[in-house]
Amino acid sequence: MRVPAAFEYERAESVPHALALLARHGSEARVVAGGHSLLPMMKLRLAQPACLIDINGLTGLSYIREEAGQLRLGAMTRHAELLASALAARHFPLLGDAERVIADPIVRNRGTIGGSLCQADPAEDLSAAFAAAKALAVIEGGGGIRTVPIAEFHRGPYETAVAPDELLTEVRLPIRPGAGSAYEKVERRVGDWAIAAVGAVVWLEGDVVQDVGIGLAAVGAPHFHAAEAEAALRGRAPDAAAIAAAAALAAEHARPTADQRGPVDYKRHLVGELTGRALRRAVARARGREG
Amino acid sequence: MTVVGERPNPVGFGRMLRKEDVRFVRGKGQYVDDIQLPGMLHGAILRSPHAHARLVSVDTSAAEAHPGVRAVITGKTLEGLKLAWMPSLSHDVVAVLATDKVRFQGQEVAFVVADDHYTARDALELIQVEYEPLPPVIDARRALDPGAPVIRDDIAGKQDNHIFDWEAGDRARTDAVFAGAEVVVSQEMLYPRVHPAPMETCGAVAHLDKVSGKLTIWSTTQAPHAHRTLYALVAGLPEHKIRVVSPDIGGGFGNKVGIYPGYVLAIVGSIVTGRPVKWVEDRSENLMSTSFARDYHMRGEIAATREGKILALRVDVLADHGAFNNTAQPSKFPAGFFHIFTGSYDLQAAHCQVRGVYTNKAPGGVAYACSFRVTEAVYLIERMVDCLAAELHIDPAELRLRNLLRPEQFPYTCATGWEYDSGDYPRALRLAMEIAGYAELRREQAERRQRGELMGIGVSFFTETVGAGPKKHMDILGLGMADGCELRVHPTGKAVVRLSVQTQGQGHETTFAQIISEVTGIPPEDVEVVHGDTDNTPFGLGTYGSRSTPVSGAAAAVAAQRVRDKARIITSAMLECAPEDLEWEKGRWFVRGDPTRGKTIQEAAFAAHGSLELPEGVEGHLDASCVYDPPNLTYPFGAYICVVDVDRGTGKVTVRRFIAVDDCGPRINPMIVEGQVHGGLADGVGMALMEAMAFDEDGNHLGSSFMDYLLPTSMECPSWETGETVTPSPHHPLGCKGVGESATVGSPPAVVNAVLDAIGVRHADMPLTPAQVWRAMNGRPYRTDLAIP
Numbered sequence A: 001m002r003v004p005a006a007f008e009y010e011r012a013e014s015v016p017h018a019l020a021l022l023a024r025h026g027s028e029a030r031v032v033a034g035g036h037s038l039l040p041m042m043k044l045r046l047a048q049p050a051c052l053i054d055i056n057g058l059t060g061l062s063y064i065r066e067e068a069g070q071l072r073l074g075a076m077t078r079h080a081e082l083l084a085s086a087l088a089a090r091h092f093p094l095l096g097d098a099e100r101v102i103a104d105p106i107v108r109n110r111g112t113i114g115g116s117l118c119q120a121d122p123a124e125d126l127s128a129a130f131a132a133a134k135a136l137a138v139i140e141g142g143g144g145i146r147t148v149p150i151a152e153f154h155r156g157p158y159e160t161a162v163a164p165d166e167l168l169t170e171v172r173l174p175i176r177p178g179a180g181s182a183y184e185k186v187e188r189r190v191g192d193w194a195i196a197a198v199g200a201v202v203w204l205e206g207d208v209v210q211d212v213g214i215g216l217a218a219v220g221a222p223h224f225h226a227a228e229a230e231a232a233l234r235g236r237a238p239d240a241a242a243i244a245a246a247a248a249l250a251a252e253h254a255r256p257t258a259d260q261r262g263p264v265d266y267k268r269h270l271v272g273e274l275t276g277r278a279l280r281r282a283v284a285r286a287r288g289r290e291g
Numbered sequence B: 001m002t003v004v005g006e007r008p009n010p011v012g013f014g015r016m017l018r019k020e021d022v023r024f025v026r027g028k029g030q031y032v033d034d035i036q037l038p039g040m041l042h043g044a045i046l047r048s049p050h051a052h053a054r055l056v057s058v059d060t061s062a063a064e065a066h067p068g069v070r071a072v073i074t075g076k077t078l079e080g081l082k083l084a085w086m087p088s089l090s091h092d093v094v095a096v097l098a099t100d101k102v103r104f105q106g107q108e109v110a111f112v113v114a115d116d117h118y119t120a121r122d123a124l125e126l127i128q129v130e131y132e133p134l135p136p137v138i139d140a141r142r143a144l145d146p147g148a149p150v151i152r153d154d155i156a157g158k159q160d161n162h163i164f165d166w167e168a169g170d171r172a173r174t175d176a177v178f179a180g181a182e183v184v185v186s187q188e189m190l191y192p193r194v195h196p197a198p199m200e201t202c203g204a205v206a207h208l209d210k211v212s213g214k215l216t217i218w219s220t221t222q223a224p225h226a227h228r229t230l231y232a233l234v235a236g237l238p239e240h241k242i243r244v245v246s247p248d249i250g251g252g253f254g255n256k257v258g259i260y261p262g263y264v265l266a267i268v269g270s271i272v273t274g275r276p277v278k279w280v281e282d283r284s285e286n287l288m289s290t291s292f293a294r295d296y297h298m299r300g301e302i303a304a305t306r307e308g309k310i311l312a313l314r315v316d317v318l319a320d321h322g323a324f325n326n327t328a329q330p331s332k333f334p335a336g337f338f339h340i341f342t343g344s345y346d347l348q349a350a351h352c353q354v355r356g357v358y359t360n361k362a363p364g365g366v367a368y369a370c371s372f373r374v375t376e377a378v379y380l381i382e383r384m385v386d387c388l389a390a391e392l393h394i395d396p397a398e399l400r401l402r403n404l405l406r407p408e409q410f411p412y413t414c415a416t417g418w419e420y421d422s423g424d425y426p427r428a429l430r431l432a433m434e435i436a437g438y439a440e441l442r443r444e445q446a447e448r449r450q451r452g453e454l455m456g457i458g459v460s461f462f463t464e465t466v467g468a469g470p471k472k473h474m475d476i477l478g479l480g481m482a483d484g485c486e487l488r489v490h491p492t493g494k495a496v497v498r499l500s501v502q503t504q505g506q507g508h509e510t511t512f513a514q515i516i517s518e519v520t521g522i523p524p525e526d527v528e529v530v531h532g533d534t535d536n537t538p539f540g541l542g543t544y545g546s547r548s549t550p551v552s553g554a555a556a557a558v559a560a561q562r563v564r565d566k567a568r569i570i571t572s573a574m575l576e577c578a579p580e581d582l583e584w585e586k587g588r589w590f591v592r593g594d595p596t597r598g599k600t601i602q603e604a605a606f607a608a609h610g611s612l613e614l615p616e617g618v619e620g621h622l623d624a625s626c627v628y629d630p631p632n633l634t635y636p637f638g639a640y641i642c643v644v645d646v647d648r649g650t651g652k653v654t655v656r657r658f659i660a661v662d663d664c665g666p667r668i669n670p671m672i673v674e675g676q677v678h679g680g681l682a683d684g685v686g687m688a689l690m691e692a693m694a695f696d697e698d699g700n701h702l703g704s705s706f707m708d709y710l711l712p713t714s715m716e717c718p719s720w721e722t723g724e725t726v727t728p729s730p731h732h733p734l735g736c737k738g739v740g741e742s743a744t745v746g747s748p749p750a751v752v753n754a755v756l757d758a759i760g761v762r763h764a765d766m767p768l769t770p771a772q773v774w775r776a777m778n779g780r781p782y783r784t785d786l787a788i789p
């Protein structure tokens, strides 16, 4: 059995209480949500926080609702809840696509949306999905509440815009007409992290791509984002040639590194392949042709 | 459906639920880590982060000063006790704790004993070790390069990393057949280093009772008696003062055959502190330091006629044994049973040569349900046959049918000297093809190809070699491989049978009761099976290599026959007739010609303990024992067919169907046999598609957790389709052959053959992950033993 180093434990009763605890314990403290990323790192002793602030009591942060033209996800929403949400599926089917292939049921029962984003693992699926959906992150701290576009949320591997004394409380996905979305992932085995994964959201106006979001996981894309591919597709009809061109750009600009999941050339190929697949399904869904 | 009043269980062979599962499904199993003793301390091992480094100094002062730490043991401590090194099972030595150098990442460097597990782990971080890193030898193919760093400079005069050269078969004859052959196909292939990864990791609790002087070791061992004798030989402890207990074991697969440094350290910890010491490794320690399996770099050549008659086989193997030659296998051959690589075919000649080398990796080599390298041998021949089929444009199933041994050829002595006992191979393959709907599958495949879809059908046929073993071929440090068994029938006709073998999940408590039941007619639920405690069971070398049924199963059957024979004499005394006048029906002796006059075995048991006057020279009670020395190995076999779909765009493989026809002789409990087969097939899918332990150039282990070393889940497994043929072994008292490893041995080539069939590529090494499949489709498969470039 692996065991972590000694640590203090505090249980937060509310968001202000959690923030107060964070302020009191300083940068040696870490919040624990589902614990599915943090606890393994602690057991490996890669993380040795002096204090854990448990935010599982903040049930007020667990919700999925539509409000002010946005799909709003509380940070403590579990993967399993997002997977089961008909509301989320109606507006952003890519979330269900992604959740179905994130980890396994045990991890999904505890792991949270907020934990996923804040972990900022370069292979985190929801980061790519939210990048595609052009989400906004709501961050709360002693100084108040601020909203950060997802493109500015991730600062690098395992680094986010959330300061040590702040909490991520909500993720907002703007709901716009003509939307269709899909998520495609290739993994070595069920429950494994992505070799490469691509989320795509298109917003169609008639036959034209009014806007598009393409998010990439596990392939070194800055901010999980395929900006060049998006730009190439925006304003065009999403025909085979346009999608192929966008897919090629996504592949070209990805910066995968070799590891035991695969060599660079394969991962780059996958980015193209999966971008094409995700875009085709997103377009089909926008046109109401596929679930 | 069970009808009320009907017997739920068979008397003898047949399907019945496993007796042991009552405690497992209730969470009442007793594993090593469940053991709690008064005053027990906890140990933890400090391991090397380097693959190869000189040990400059180990400073334990801060750890020793840590509150709750009771002892810190280093290589120096052990040197004082002459325990720093222990003999391996392959004529080498293994470091218990490093003294001079560390030779693989994860090697044991120091041992902390503390009041609890947390304190022991915390104290590890306080030990200061100074290493002087040395260049490691990682690529086995470079191990013998001139100038390669010498790993084993502890061996006097050692100048290179060579361990052994060994060959089998007739080289000249083989070369001659090759020289005259119409077709020769050759292929390089790697059977990667994989790990058994049992659910329960390894561990031990050691307790030296200072008053009695008795050392008790509860440990995760597949071979308690062998361990006891080895402890006696190595540590110089008197053998009667050692008791090894193997409680419930959560999977072994060969991983728990050998003695690990952790077990020895728990013992030393108990000696030093005078208190019981528990040590249980974590998952990464298990994956990084305990016995791996395979790691065979093979080059095969097959010679045949243009019509597809296979003539000869030639194999050259480079075997990566890691830093110490510690393959835990009992054969007298350094490559185990690899020279069974002629497989299931009638060849004129065969020759193999195997060269073993040291590398800076963990030692081991034969663990993981491999029947001592039969796995590698079967993979080689079954891949070579497919390469030949591709070369000759002959359907791979058809090519096998043309070359399989025919039933009338048994007993058959193969080109390398093994004597196959019995079989009807074509029948098994035809049955598998029938279940699969082989012709229809080939039609579907052709249609899908037209549409650009990749579907593959893979065939493999294997002959297993199990039941180690005859003394002429086998021993462990001089110990032969006969198994004892003791059977005692109580006055009321219930029985207890004591075995030397040790279940790790195979269901011995059920199958051995059924063996006794089959022979004596005592219902299986009335037979208590005792195993895993050296003070309470007869001697024998344990469970691995699918040997329990062929060897201990035979011992149990013979003991039961002796009980039955004695019951005959007792019955004859009860009925005042001659024993020869009695006839047996299951559970009862009766007078020939008068079936109403008879006595059940239970009645005989009571009489045997009672006041009945027994014939001259016949002792009372009803018990018997047997030491069974197997006259030959047994040769289970099977035909497997795998159907896969491959995603052309991503390289992802889906196993759609898997058909397994196994012949292990009569099935004691068909449900358990199917369970063994299902597990082995999952193993095969795992090895073929995802499992491998690769190392980067610095010797970092790239599969040291279950996030990196992938095991298959139910999602990767199709609903297995099993079938059977039954060919009894002529020399086993019940005809049983053993089946524990059949599916692990036979399935990987079926999966690989299917994938390669789908993508139309001659060869690519396992594991066929999406990346490797895509690279293979593009003509550039990579090496799977090294970091992916």
Ligand SMILES: Cc1cc2nc3c(=O)[nH]c(=O)nc-3n(C[C@H](O)[C@H](O)[C@H](O)COP(=O)(O)OP(=O)(O)OC[C@H]3O[C@@H](n4cnc5c(N)ncnc54)[C@H](O)[C@@H]3O)c2cc1C
Binding pocket: A030, A031, A032, A033, A034, A035, A036, A037, A038, A039, A040, A075, A076, A079, A101, A102, A103, A104, A107, A110, A111, A112, A113, A114, A115, A116, A118, A119, A123, A124, A125, A126, A162, A166, A167, A168, A169, A191, A192, A193, A194
């Ligand atoms: C076996 C396994 C397989 C997995 N496979 C996948 C996969 O395929 N794809 C994938 O995307 N993910 C995968 N994951 C990761 C999983 O999705 C994440 O572990 C999980 O969602 C993280 O959420 P959590 O609530 O468990 O976070 P925690 O582990 O509790 O926290 C993670 C980090 O985020 C911080 N944090 C958490 N919540 C907040 C907050 N509200 N505000 C500020 N900081 C916060 C914590 O302090 C910590 O640093 C896998 C995990 C496991 C264990």
